[in-house]
Amino acid sequence: MTLPTFNIDIIFEIINKLKDDGASLFNFLLLNKQICELTIPILWENPFKFCNIKVESKHYFIIQTYINCFNEDDHKKVISILNSEFENLLYNENEIPLLFEYGKYLKEFNIRDLSNAVISWYKIFKKKNYLMNSIYHNEVEILKNHLFCSIMRQSQRLNCLNWNIRFNDKKILKIMQHKIKYLDYLILYCDGEYDINIAKMYINFFKNHFQNLSSLKINILYDNKCTEDFISLVKSKNNLEEFIFDYESVKWNADKFDDLITNILELRANSITKL
Template sequence: MGQLPTECIQEILKFVDSNLFSCLLINRIWCRNTVPLIWNNPFRFKGLSDQKHSRFLDNYLKSLNQEEKFWLIQKGIAFAHEQPLLFDYASFLEVIKFDKLDLTIKNWVEYIYYDFKVPKIIFLGKGEYYINILTVLFKLFMRQSRGIRSLFISEIMNIPTVTRIKFPDFSSFSLAMPGIKGVKDVEINFTYEVKPYRKLFEAISTSCVQIQNFSLSFPCTFRYRSFPQFN
């Protein structure tokens, strides 16, 4: 039996989103066509173990350049010897959901700390590990992604510690190409005062020049006067 044309494979894959991982194992051609579909929004899959979600983040961290890895090492995170990646996974990213990324980073750290069978990355100390990892990941996404089209930002409470999701300084990445310049869908949900995220709104207003859909949600008790004014 002959090999299906690439166009046919890509059309089939559109209808098997929940079974994409099994398509990786058919052969190399199917694998090459499946990987971009998995990695355009890798944290969307439900039912995956924390360990599997952690492997997504593991591959992103392996994709960092030497300067970024050195910066993390200075912050207390040491990288063990790694095998080269088969794909440029960050280049496929099209959707960023910060609540999913937030949870994945926290699960990843727990997985690395307590599963000594996979010592790919060795922590020397926690410190500000979370915001440091998020910062370098966002730089990676801005630099490597061929085009981020959707940005979902939800400020949630992490029970029981009741802490906010932290965001990197978006304004410092506003000149990255292509970065978030091609974003078409933006959804922002927050439950606290908006002032701490002024730079986030400024970055979106100046960098996302192709927005087609914009959604902003906040509590009914939110005071409109606390919303920042932009010129």
């Protein structure tokens, strides 16, 4: 009996339907070259979503893969941050030729996941090379900023952005501006005290660089200092269909956000389908 043959479009639809099923995607990689080539872009849209946060080795692998995709200038910067004497150690990770430009497939930029992954990479890199006695907080933060910019540079287009308004690095905005033009989902959060001017700068930047934002989520926000800025952001997005505000994190202070919720309802009452 001859087995049925599916055309490439049907195979792609099957893979895409299973895009949140990590086990199936990893199995597809092993079938044949063509199916592997269809699966890799989907798997690397957001590789972190298939990783348990406690499994640092997976985070290490993802960050190392991104580093192996860096151009020469970005590689040199990583080496200079870590220390020039580690050049051979870093390049030894790149002995196996890459089959794909993995970074260009990134479509979901989650700064929290990336931050955790970079810390895991840094710790394992130091441990593998017997350098655990020299871990420096400032070095990690500088490394994070550089890797965020370099990974963002590799991406071709983002669909989802999960952003901490405490993060302060204007260089990444210049890299980001052409990649978020058609962004669909924006999640903003703050995990502690923040500079109000930096937060306002980000919100204004996002307002001016999105065209068709359909979903906005505000998560973990402890005060209402940016209420007017958020309202202005929503006002500028005619296609907004979903607005989610995490009351759970601020329920002790929820009444401060009444103006934000009320104004957004008034502005987008005819378009919002989920609140």
